[in-house]
Amino acid sequence: xxxxxxxxxxxxxxxxxxxxxxxxxxxxxxxxxxxxxxxxxxxxxxxxxxxxxxxxxxxxxxxxxxxxxxxxxxxxxxxxxxxxxxxxxxxxxxxxxxxxxxxxxxxxxxxxxxxxxxxxxxxxxxxxxxxxxxxxxxxxxxxxxxxxxxxxxxxxxxxxxxxxxxxxxxxxxxxxxxxxxxxxxxxxxxxxxxxxxxxxxxxxxxxxxxxxxxxxxxxxxxxxxxxxxxxxxxxxxxxxxxxxxxxxxxxxxxxxxxxxxxxxxxxxxxxxxxxxxxxxxxxxxxxxxxxxxxxxxxxxxxxxxxxxxxxxxxxxxxxxxxxxxxxxxxxxxxxxxxxxxxxxxxxxxxxxxxxxxxxxxxxxxxxxxx
Amino acid sequence: xxxxxxxxxxxxxxxxxxxxxxxxxxxxxxxxxxxxxxxxxxxxxxxxxxxxxxxxxxxxxxxxxxxxxxxxxxxxxxxxxxxxxxxxxxxxxxxxxxxxxxxxxxxxxxxxxxxxxxxxxxxxxxxxxxxxxxxxxxxxxxxxxxxxxxxxxxxxxxxxxxxxxxxxxxxxxxxxxxxxxxxxxxxxxxxxxxxxxxxxxxxxxxxxxxxxxxxxxxxxxxxxxxxxxxxxxxxxxxxxxxxxxxxxxxxxxxxxxxxxxxxxxxxxxxxxxxxxxxxxxxxxxxxxxxxxxxxxxxxxxxxxxxxxxxxxxxxxxxxxxxxxxxxxxxxxxxxxxxxxxxxxxxxxxxxxxxxxxxxxxxxxxxxxxx
Numbered sequence: 001x002x003x004x005x006x007x008x009x010x011x012x013x014x015x016x017x018x019x020x021x022x023x024x025x026x027x028x029x030x031x032x033x034x035x036x037x038x039x040x041x042x043x044x045x046x047x048x049x050x051x052x053x054x055x056x057x058x059x060x061x062x063x064x065x066x067x068x069x070x071x072x073x074x075x076x077x078x079x080x081x082x083x084x085x086x087x088x089x090x091x092x093x094x095x096x097x098x099x100x101x102x103x104x105x106x107x108x109x110x111x112x113x114x115x116x117x118x119x120x121x122x123x124x125x126x127x128x129x130x131x132x133x134x135x136x137x138x139x140x141x142x143x144x145x146x147x148x149x150x151x152x153x154x155x156x157x158x159x160x161x162x163x164x165x166x167x168x169x170x171x172x173x174x175x176x177x178x179x180x181x182x183x184x185x186x187x188x189x190x191x192x193x194x195x196x197x198x199x200x201x202x203x204x205x206x207x208x209x210x211x212x213x214x215x216x217x218x219x220x221x222x223x224x225x226x227x228x229x230x231x232x233x234x235x236x237x238x239x240x241x242x243x244x245x246x247x248x249x250x251x252x253x254x255x256x257x258x259x260x261x262x263x264x265x266x267x268x269x270x271x272x273x274x275x276x277x278x279x280x281x282x283x284x285x286x287x288x289x290x291x292x293x294x295x296x297x298x299x300x301x302x303x304x305x306x307x308x309x310x311x312x313x314x315x316x317x318x319x320x321x322x323x324x325x326x327x328x329x330x331x332x333x334x335x336x337x338x339x340x341x342x343x344x345x346x347x348x349x350x351x352x353x354x355x356x357x358x359x360x361x362x363x364x365x366x367x368x369x370x
Numbered sequence: 371x372x373x374x375x376x377x378x379x380x381x382x383x384x385x386x387x388x389x390x391x392x393x394x395x396x397x398x399x400x401x402x403x404x405x406x407x408x409x410x411x412x413x414x415x416x417x418x419x420x421x422x423x424x425x426x427x428x429x430x431x432x433x434x435x436x437x438x439x440x441x442x443x444x445x446x447x448x449x450x451x452x453x454x455x456x457x458x459x460x461x462x463x464x465x466x467x468x469x470x471x472x473x474x475x476x477x478x479x480x481x482x483x484x485x486x487x488x489x490x491x492x493x494x495x496x497x498x499x500x501x502x503x504x505x506x507x508x509x510x511x512x513x514x515x516x517x518x519x520x521x522x523x524x525x526x527x528x529x530x531x532x533x534x535x536x537x538x539x540x541x542x543x544x545x546x547x548x549x550x551x552x553x554x555x556x557x558x559x560x561x562x563x564x565x566x567x568x569x570x571x572x573x574x575x576x577x578x579x580x581x582x583x584x585x586x587x588x589x590x591x592x593x594x595x596x597x598x599x600x601x602x603x604x605x606x607x608x609x610x611x612x613x614x615x616x617x618x619x620x621x622x623x624x625x626x627x628x629x630x631x632x633x634x635x636x637x638x639x640x641x642x643x644x645x646x647x648x649x650x651x652x653x654x655x656x657x658x659x660x661x662x663x664x665x666x667x668x669x670x671x672x673x674x675x676x677x678x679x680x681x682x683x684x685x686x687x688x689x690x691x692x693x694x695x696x697x698x699x700x701x702x703x704x705x706x707x708x709x710x711x712x713x714x715x716x717x718x719x720x721x722x723x724x725x726x727x728x729x730x731x732x733x734x735x736x737x738x739x740x
Contacts, residue, residue: 038443071441071647073408073640126737129730131501131534134654135661164501165729227729246732270443277441277647284504284654291505292718295725311728317736348662355665356734358679359535359597360499362616364731366687367496367723 037268042076044263047096049089049106051209052082055233056226056293057255060161060286061105064257067278072271078103089207093258097153102263105160108146108256109190110205114153116331117338120345121146121157123253124191125324127345130162130252130287131360132352137254140348145341154261158279161255161286164294166247167231168312169224170215170240175312178319187211187223191331192249195323208234215239224249228297229290237305244310248320255286407638412446414633417466419459419476421579422452425603426596426663427625430531430656431475434627437648442641448473459577463628467523472633475530478516478626479560480575484523486701487708490715491516491527493623494561495694497715500532500622500657501730502722507624510718515711524631528649531625531656534664536617537601538682539594540585540610545682548689557581557593561701562619565693578604585609594619598667599660607675614680618690625656 050058065078083089096104108122136142150157182200193203214220301307332342420428435448453459466474478491506512552570563573584590671677702712
């Protein structure tokens with residue numbers, strides 16, 4: 001639908017609404033209330049942790065907003081704000097919680113200060129791939145737990161994007177052993193940051209928009225961000241030499257939409273369904289976009305910008321995995337909520353890993369057999 | 371939303387509709403026409419290739435229908451029919467094409483008789499995983515081509531489910547070399563069937579509901595179907611001994627929804643968006659369901675029913691891959707459409723394979739390093 005069509009459609013909807021409001025005053029309370037909800041026009045704001053229109057992440061947030069408007073025939077419009085436009089990136093959670101904006105778009109691990117267990121709902125080191133995260137969230141009890149936890153903050157959560165397996169990050173020296181991580185100041189958020197710390201590094205959490213300058217000025221020695229498509233856009237190749245894989249710390253990061261609970265409850269049921277549906281669609285669509293676009297960007301980085309692609313050595317990966325298992329398991333001891341989330345996650349992960357060994361991984365192996 | 375809520379909501383909607391129709395007679399033609407579309411209640415039928423309510427596939431079709439009703443606040447209802455209830459499984463395509471039903475749910479490779487290139491839109495041997503299929507369809511030009519091809523049959527296509535990597539199938543003898551496939555009568559549809567034929571087997575195409583009996587009576591020697599979750603439901607373990615992996619022939623089968631083009635064009639734009647959105651949601655949700663449930667079913671098969679799990683030998687996989695590449699490439703020579711689809715698919719596959727070698731596969735390897 002182009003903008004002109006949308007405006008025309010909105011015009012028709014508003015016309016209908018006007019007539020309906022005029023006509024519908026004599027029904028009993030419950031019906032009247034449902035009717036008022038059904039014909040009301042909702043104007044929402046969405047604050048995000050991303051630079052405005054940032055490829056994949058920011059445009060994914062835009063897509064959530066557009067889908068809501070299209071599916072609702074204009075009964076809800078959602079205006080999207082980039083980081084700092086209305087609130088800074090890391091204040092999105094609180095802003096939506098208190099109702100400054102009705103929606104937000106970000107990632108759960110940014111809010112680990114609220115409750116460390118929240119990080120399970122974005123990604124944990126050596127955790128789940130995107131497909132596996134969706135299995136846990138939608139059919140393994142994950143979303144139910146997430147909803148329960150966020151209700152304490154007056155929020156309704158929804159998975160609303162996934163990057164797939166990320167890259168391991170940008171470095172200016174080669175990583176040949178765990179010792180090479182010691183003393184490095186690296187932007188690496190969430191539990192990956194904690195693992196990095198225990199491996200001897202200094203983790204830093206900065207919003208994406210500040211990373212390039214921090215690398216350039218030496219405030220950071222290294223950074224991870226997402227993957228080739230996004231990393232090319234930020235130009236990290238100009239300030240770092242080596243590009244490492246795989247992203248052990250973020251194997252399938254779920255982005256989140258958060259919705260102010262009162263704003264959500266005030267919607268009629270069809271619009272509630274539409275809002276959550278838009279998030280689900282973008283959850284799939286963003287992953288599809290990264291899947292389709294990462295390789296071309298990687299080729300540009302390697303062939304045009306002469307970035308050196310490197311695999312983490314097996315020994316480094318094994319040691320990071322060992323630390324990761326400890327860090328993730330310790331979360332379970334934080335409180336009763338963390339224990340329940342960890343227990344659900346761990347049981348699911350063991351099962352899905354077994355299954356994917358003989359399905360996804362066995363197939364990917366079969367297609368490359370020499 | 372439970373049924374009672376839905377009925378209440380529908381009541382409210384109908385009330386509004388009544389008032390609006392009464393009120394809206396004096397606008398100019400275009401607006402009136404849009405208004406009539408907006409307030410009309412659409413009652414659709416969906417015919418499917420699956421047994422009614424069959425886990426995953428049939429319930430996925432049900433979910434498409436329910437989501438459409440919920441998101442539209444009851445402005446469209448879709449009644450789902452299992453195979454044979456309204457038309458036989460393999461007549462779904464024609465039934466929707468001529469408008470006997472407004473929607474259908476099945477898989478594109480069932481219609482290879484129409485145009486062999488259609489099979490690319492379900493799965494091809496040694497082709498794409500589910501995540502990779504979504505990348506091609508939504509961001510690699512695949513859905514655009516699919517839409518163009520199906521328009522010739524008066525249909526609008528949508529991806530509406532994915533099984534993930536399937537299992538290789540049920541056999542009553544071990545497969546140690548390609549010679550062991552010779553003479554086997556096996557249910558294996560689409561291009562996988564053609565590959566199997568060139569490897570010396572006899573492929574048979576039968577709907578799922580007829581497979582158990584065919585195996586039992588000896589009409590079939592072997593069969594593939596989907597994966598543990600579905601195969602357990604059909605009870606194949608009672609009539610076959612060995613369960614092989616990986617499903618080289620179906621690495622990420624996209625299920626499809628098809629919509630009669632006139633019925634689709636008659637909808638207002640918001641309902642068109644809702645119908646396509648419901649398909650996208652189920653496309654993701656069905657994969658999540660299989661991902662979450664296959665392993666438990668596999669454990670039941672192996673531990674309770676003493677099924678013997680077997681990997682195809684590497685040599686067999688390599689030979690099947692060689693034949694597959696030939697079979698898939700030959701499709702490109704059929705006609706101009708097939709050539710365009712193959713060219714798009716092949717270019718995308720090469721790129722995404724490269725990317726997934728250092729992301730998805732490299733991560734899955736890293737987490738199991740001993």
